[in-house]
Each structure stands twice: as C-alpha cells, then as structure tokens.
Amino acid sequence: MSSLERQLQRLGQELAYPREPDVASAVLARLDRRPFPWRLVAVAFAVLAVAVGAAFAVPQARTTILKWFHLRGVTIERVETLPSAAERSQAGGLGRPLSPDQAARVVGFQLALPPRTNPSRVYVLEGALASVVLRAEGRPLLLSEYRSGNVDLLKKSVGGKTVIEPVRVSGEPGLWLEGGPHTLTYFNQRGEFRQRTVKIRGNVLLWVDGELTLRLEGELTKAEALRIGRLIRSG
Amino acid sequence: MDRPLDDAELVERAKRGDLRAWETIVRGYQGLAFRTAYLLSGSAADAEEAVQDGFVKAYRALGRFRRGSPLRPWLLRIVSNEARNRRRSAGRREALALRVAAADRPGDAVPSPEAALLGGETRAQLLGAVNTLSEEHRLTIACRYFLELSEEETAAVLGVRRGTVKSRLARALARLRDELGEEDE
Numbered sequence: 001m002s003s004l005e006r007q008l009q010r011l012g013q014e015l016a017y018p019r020e021p022d023v024a025s026a027v028l029a030r031l032d033r034r035p036f037p038w039r040l041v042a043v044a045f046a047v048l049a050v051a052v053g054a055a056f057a058v059p060q061a062r063t064t065i066l067k068w069f070h071l072r073g074v075t076i077e078r079v080e081t082l083p084s085a086a087e088r089s090q091a092g093g094l095g096r097p098l099s100p101d102q103a104a105r106v107v108g109f110q111l112a113l114p115p116r117t118n119p120s121r122v123y124v125l126e127g128a129l130a131s132v133v134l135r136a137e138g139r140p141l142l143l144s145e146y147r148s149g150n151v152d153l154l155k156k157s158v159g160g161k162t163v164i165e166p167v168r169v170s171g172e173p174g175l176w177l178e179g180g181p182h183t184l185t186y187f188n189q190r191g192e193f194r195q196r197t198v199k200i201r202g203n204v205l206l207w208v209d210g211e212l213t214l215r216l217e218g219e220l221t222k223a224e225a226l227r228i229g230r231l232i233r234s235g
Numbered sequence: 236m237d238r239p240l241d242d243a244e245l246v247e248r249a250k251r252g253d254l255r256a257w258e259t260i261v262r263g264y265q266g267l268a269f270r271t272a273y274l275l276s277g278s279a280a281d282a283e284e285a286v287q288d289g290f291v292k293a294y295r296a297l298g299r300f301r302r303g304s305p306l307r308p309w310l311l312r313i314v315s316n317e318a319r320n321r322r323r324s325a326g327r328r329e330a331l332a333l334r335v336a337a338a339d340r341p342g343d344a345v346p347s348p349e350a351a352l353l354g355g356e357t358r359a360q361l362l363g364a365v366n367t368l369s370e371e372h373r374l375t376i377a378c379r380y381f382l383e384l385s386e387e388e389t390a391a392v393l394g395v396r397r398g399t400v401k402s403r404l405a406r407a408l409a410r411l412r413d414e415l416g417e418e419d420e
Contacts, residue, residue: 004408004417005380011361012381016334018279020269023287024261028254030291173280 094144095125103130109147112209114231136228141218142202143232147211167205167222169229174207176222205229242306250297261290264310267382271311271392272318274377281321289314311384312391319394334362364414372407379404 001009103122104110107130111122119132131144165176205216205225214232216225240248240259248256265286272282272289293313300309365376371393378389379400386404390397411417 002408004411004415007357007361008365008376008380008411009383011358011365012377012383014358015381017270017273018282020266021283021286022262023265023269023283023290024258026287027261027290027294028258030287031254031257031294 094123094131094142095129096123097121098124107146109145109212111145112212112214112232113143114228134228136218136220136224139219141216141220141228144215144217145212147213165222167207167226169205169207169226170209170233172208174205174229176225177204177206178222179203209233243303246297246300246306247302249294250300257290257294260306260310264307265290267307268310268314271378271382271384272314274374274382275315275318275392276322278321282318285317285321286314289317292317305387308385308388308391311388312394315392315394360415361411364411367414368407368410372403372410375400375403376407376411 098106098121100111100119100122103124106124106127109130111130111132113119113132114134117132117134119134121132123131125131129144129146131142134141134143163176163178165178167174167176202217202219203222203225205220205222207214207229209232214229216229216232218225220228240256242260245256245260249260268286268289269282272285273279276282276285289310293310296313300306365373368376374393375389378384378392379386384392386397386400389400393400395403
C-alpha cells in the first residue's frame with residue numbers, strides 16, 4: 001500500500017458520519033408476524049397508520065400500497081382504500097390530561113411549543129406521546145410530539161385524495177398532508193396491536209426537530225401550518 | 236462459555252426462521268451498512284431507510300444466498316441498491332461533500348502518532364482533493380479506503396465489476412497525486 005493510500009485510510013477513520021441508527025428492532029418488527037417486539041425497544045408507544053392497520057384489517061386486494069414516503073420515525077403509505085374508522089374529535093383518545101410539568105416527567109422531554117404558549121393541560125398517551133390543543137386564528141389545532149428514536153413509531157396511510165408533499169420546517173425535513181381523511185392506529189407499550197383506528201379530516205404537517213417528531217393537525221393551509229411550525233421550537 | 240456463532244451458522248439458523256440469529260447479523264453489520272448507504276445516498280434519513288429495507292429484503296432473500304459465500308458483500312450489495320434507488324428517486328444530484336469529524340471531544344483518547352501526523356493542513360488538503368474527484372472516482376476511493384472494503388465488496392457496493400474497481404482506483408489515485416503535487420510511487 002502506498003503512502004497516499006495509507007493517508008486515505010487514516011483520513012477515513014476521521015470522517016464525520018451522522019449518528020448510526022440501530023435498525024435491528026425495526027427490522028425484526030417488520031419480519032415478525034407475531035405482535036411486534038416493541039417491548040424490546042425502549043419505546044413505549046407507536047402510532048401506526050393504516051398501512052399496517054390495513055394489512056391486518058382490510059382484505060389484501062383492497063390495500064395495494066401505491067407509494068411510500070419517509071421521514072425519520074415516520075412512514076406514510078398511500079393505499080387504495082382506507083379501513084373503516086371512527087371519526088375522532090381533536091382531544092378525543094389522546095390520553096391522560098396532565099400538567100405540563102407532570103407530562104414532561106412522564107414522556108422524558110420538554111414539549112416544543114410556540115413562544116408564549118402555556119397550555120394548562122398536556123395529554124399523554126401510553127407514556128410517550130404528548131399532545132396539546134392550541135388555538136391559532138380562532139381555530140383549534142392539535143400538536144403532538146414524541147421522541148422518535150431509531151425506529152418508525154408513526155405510520156400513516158392515506159387515500160388517493162390526499163396530497164403528500166415534502167417540506168422544510170426551519171431547515172428540518174417534513175411532510176405536508178393535505179385533503180382527504182387518513183387514519184391512525186395505536187400500539188400500547190407492551191407491543192400489543194391495539195387497533196384504535198380514528199379518522200382525521202384536518203390537514204397535517206409532520207416534521208422533526210432534534211430528537212422529536214412533531215405533528216400539527218388542523219384546518220390549516222400549508223402556509224399557515226409552516227408558519228406555525230417554524231415558531232415551534234424544542235428546548 | 237458458548238462461543239459466538241459465525242456468519243455461516245447464523246445464516247443457517249436465520250434460514251430456518253430464527254429471527255434472533257438475524258438480529259445478531261443486523262447488529263453486526265448495520266454500522267458499516269449505514270456508512271456505506273450514507274456515502275451513496277447523501278442523506279442520513281435515506282441511508283437509515285435503505286439499511287432497514289435492505290436487511291428486511293436480505294432476510295427474505297436468504298433462500299437464494301449460496302452456502303459458503305461471504306455474507307458481507309452480499310448484504311452490502313442489497314443495502315447499496317436500496318440507497319442508490321432512494322437517491323435516484325429523490326432526484327438528488329449534488330455530491331455528498333465529505334468532511335472530517337469535529338476536533339477531539341473531552342474523554343477521547345490521545346490521537347495516535349499517525350493521526351497527529353495527518354493533522355490540520357495535510358488532512359484538509361487531502362480531503363479537498365478527494366472532494367474534487369468525479370462521483371465515481373470519489374465513491375471508489377471512499378469504499379476502498381474510508382470504509383476499508385475489499386475490491387470485491389467495493390464492486391458489490393458500486394454495482395460494477397472488480398476490474399472496473401481496479402481501473403477506477405488507479406485513475407483516482409493518479410488524479411489525487413496530480414492534485415496534491417505528489418510523485419508516483
């Protein structure tokens with residue numbers, strides 16, 4: 001090996017790479033047909049959307065997956081047909097209402113919020129997903145946050161009427177989902193497939209901020225959602 | 236104490252449906268697979284997705300894995316295909332600019348004499364020269380020297396023949412020597 005080759009090899013040892021993710025649990029979860037081994041993952045909660053829900057709940061022929069979109073900790077699949085689901089009010093099924101301090105202790109992170117926002121209640125589901133109801137221009141918005149870690153915690157499926165568009169929120173990757181209902185399905189912390197599917201009609205902005213994945217839902221235009229999203233900062 | 240199982244034994248177990256054996260393989264190779272996918276895709280998110288999908292596809296393709304073949308190049312080929320597909324579908328054309336990690340962190344070991352020698356200016360100059368190479372030459376250098384893959388593995392990752400790796404390496408090294416004003420050795 002020449003001197004140049006040795007120098008290149010040493011240089012390689014000093015290169016900067018992003019933090020290496022641990023994908024083993026996610027790989028196993030996808031391969032294992034039994035209830036997913038989420039208990040092996042230090043993650044208490046997953047919100048799964050219809051791609052997974054549909055795979056369990058809807059005849060195969062109706063669930064052809066048309067396209068995948070990915071954001072860290074989130075996978076969205078476009079399917080031909082959404083499963084039937086109950087409609088959810090914004091604060092329905094969001095978990096226990098706690099004070100902001102109690103909620104931070106339970107989920108292990110401080111919520112990212114817009115400036116000068118002091119919610120009196122934070123809803124915590126399965127010890128991992130924290131949600132608050134905000135008001136912007138007289139309309140209620142639902143902001144949900146969780147620590148995304150290395151595995152996909154959030155999976156959603158959307159029908160053909162929903163537009164999915166990659167966006168940037170304060171330089172971080174995000175996805176904008178507009179139009180058409182989509183559904184969510186929840187896992188509990190023991191990894192049991194608790195299929196509580198709810199139908200959501202608002203538009204949704206998903207993005208990452210540091211170790212958090214955030215989701216803003218409401219009757220918003222893309223510009224409004226992005227403007228609010230940019231105001232929401234962790235820490 | 237039980238000895239650790241080698242790749243061949245783990246693969247045989249995984250073929251029989253032992254997911255714990257596959258988990259051991261994933262944990263053993265995911266770091267290298269991620270760095271490889273990151274170099275190819277230019278995006279950490281795409282690289283993570285490529286690694287995850289690659290290991291899922293590899294498990295499902297175990298029936299086609301030839302007994303006795305080396306596992307590492309086979310896995311790297313699958314993950315690299317995923318990474319390249321993502322980059323293509325994202326329409327990402329700009330090359331990933333390699334950079335050196337931040338200076339020593341508290342608690343880091345003292346740099347080796349070699350690392351100290353290759354400090355500051357020389358390192359920056361060398362990296363700058365690598366970043367000026369064409370995409371195919373830069374990736375060949377990155378696989379062979381930065382990831383320390385064999386020629387066979389480099390060929391698998393880049394989807395080319397081993398002879399192509401050899402000739403690209405020779406040309407890339409010559410370009411680097413020109414760029415750095417070094418004599419051929």
